Amino acid sequence: MFGVVIRFFDRIVQRYLPDAFIFALLLTIVVFVLGLGLTSSGPMDMIQYWGGGFWDLLAFTMQMTLIVVTGYILASTNVMSTLMKRLALLAHTPGQAVVLVTVVASLACLLNYGFGLVVGALFAKHVVRRVPTVDYRLLIAAAYSGFLVWHGGLSASIPLTIASEDHFLVESLGIIPVTQTLLSPYNIFIVATLIATLPIINYFSLKSIKHKTYIDPLFLETELKNELAVTKDKAATPAERLENSHILSFVIGGAGMLFVVFHFATNGLDLNINIVNFTILFLGILFHRTPKRLLQSVNEGVRMQAGIIIQFPFYAGIMGMMVASGLSDKIALWFVQISTETTLPFLTFISAGLINMFIPSGGGQWAVQGPIMIPAAIELGADTARVAMAVAWGDAWTNMIQPFWALPVLAIAGLKVRDIMGFCLILLIWSFIPISIGLLFF
Template identity: 65%
Template sequence: MTLFFDRLVQRYLPDAFLFAVILTLVVFGLGIGFTESSPVQMVQFWGDGFWDLLAFAMQMSLIVVTGYILANTPLVKSGLERLSTLAKTPGQAILLVSFTAAAACLVNYGFGLVVGALLAIHVARRVPNVDYRLLMASAYSGFLLWHGGLSGSIPLTIATEDHFLSDTIGSVPITETLFSGMNLFIVFVLLVSLPFLNLWLLKTSGDLSKNNLELLHEDRAEEELAATAEQMTPAERLENSAIVSIAIGLLGLSFVIYFFVQNGLDLNINIVNFLFLFLGILFHKTPRNFLNSVNEAVKNAGGIIIQFPFYAGIMGMMVASGLSEQMSSWFVSISTEFTFPLFAFISAGIVNFFVPSGGGQWAVQAPIMVPAAMDLDVSTAKTAMAVAWGDSWTNMIQPFWALPLLAIAGLKVKDIMGFCVIIFLWSFIPISIALLFIN
């Protein structure tokens, strides 16, 4: 099956940018064909929504850039290298990367994406005969768990006061969502099974192995100062002053400590980026070393910068035309009290192709799913988690969230998607069982 899907995606799956363009044209046609929207209106919806993800695109670009900068500091690089020594064989490499990435994504999705990719590169250097593509797919498989973890946007949204549905459902504590028996069952099964599923896929590596040799070499060492302190200009001495980095680095870390004292362990994407940035400044020791690393890091963010606006345009068409509402309503119409959580999950998985943002997807589907759940006497907490897991589920075959990892890995989406299809198919089983039979 893996060989079949790999050949399929290698032959027919275009570059991630073209995937976004084709998806744009598909949604444009669907909007005209299945809603009352005219071509002119669809163009308007597309253009109006095109820049709605600018802040998010900047966040994801920074998670790649700051993660790369931090990973290339001597301290973190040595830490990842020590962790990678736990893997002596290709099988151990797959297990280590899979479990570490999944555990990190349960803490924070941005942190997990970057850590998984960077650890995979270090492990590939230590075990060069491992299938590099499968290793990166294993790192990405951990992202399947993010919406059931501490940074899950839907359960955290409905747990806050004054969220947009608070008048209808009130505040839903995370004890009923993230720490429910249903969610803990899914997280436990996937956390245990995914590393061994990826290990099983290693049997195909003889046919699919494709290591990126450039990335397997050690990163370029930080440039040694060519001039002595006496020969430097005042500007050069400032650029190579550790005092400057220590001062601004400690200032940044002071805010991080203040933030956690005030808000608890709220690892949102902004604080993760903030932490990565100032640790990178501090650990690189001088502004010049830091800036050299920045110049290398920004090369990895191009795909994110250019593709996220297209997905924002797709979201704009889906929401404004009513397409997303039609999709969700159809699943509601065929549901019973028993099947509703499963159909909510499947509908969320489909909508996720066109609205690949957990918070954005909840804003689109919640006004339909929550009233339907209340009419069918289904738990709103379970409904919310069904939508959350649907969002996570099809991320395995939607390249939107893979872009940061692929940028770090130096791979294309078709290089890992054959493996991800198998992960996608397997994960449907434990998630469906939990939604149908566990509260």
């Protein structure tokens, strides 16, 4: 039965799911029509909301672009490449390969979501060189599946936001420490269950595939040559000596790492996306040892960014329509109206999963849902911390079928969204169970 379901979803997705960019265009039309039908907004209002919000994610777009570029820079160094190759030696069979990639990606995303996305995809490419008979599509889906746990980990935007002193809901919600959110029994149960079971689900998915997709050996050979293509030209001129200077990289890289140490000494374990990018970049500068080698790696990494650069503004436009028209408020309020003290966290999770399809940003989603769900929780006497985490888990849950966050992984892997989404649908269905149990019964 499991195999039948896997093959059914894979066939449907391969046949009907368009490219991720087309998916973003279709979502734009859907939100436009819903805004006209469910709110008082007119056609020109929706057009204005769309255009007005189109560039609101420019800073975030650059952050995510740098996540892929800096991750590629670090992973292509001899130091990191050697580490990943040695870790990949643990996999001897396709099943072991899928399990290993799932575990590594999950633990990396638990530490930081941006780091985890890049590490998972890059590690999968090292593993497939070790075990070329593994289904490549499923291996990349396994790398992306680790992203399910990010909002229960150290870079979770919502619990970290409400634990700060100046968050925008502090007057009604107060300060909620991470002991009541990330370290709560229900969150630990959800995270532990997912990390334990995702490798099993992916393993059985592999066993259920009849026609496997193997990566082209020529692609692997080309990729390996690109990684090892370190120019060793003699530095004949002063300019070339600077380009190949170990001292210059050591001074700049060392200064960057001093800042990283100062940041964590001053702010504690503040793993925001900027400090992660900064750390990875300057480690890359140190490990590449010369500016020339670094720039060679940058040129390779930048080639992967087309999907992110063109699609993120469209999601910003979708978010603009959802928020400005009041459509997101209507969806959230409908779930509030049918909730009780016990069911509010669960129904909040469902509503957050739905809204995440149109606003695939944890921070942006909290800005939309928080002002609605927290007053409702206070009025019903529900656990406000649990309700906040319900929004977080709803955001993480439907990322499995929302290609927004898969773009960095797909860019590194060289795949299309339809290649992995059939497997991700199974993960979506399964992850619903432990998340729901944690929110309802713990």
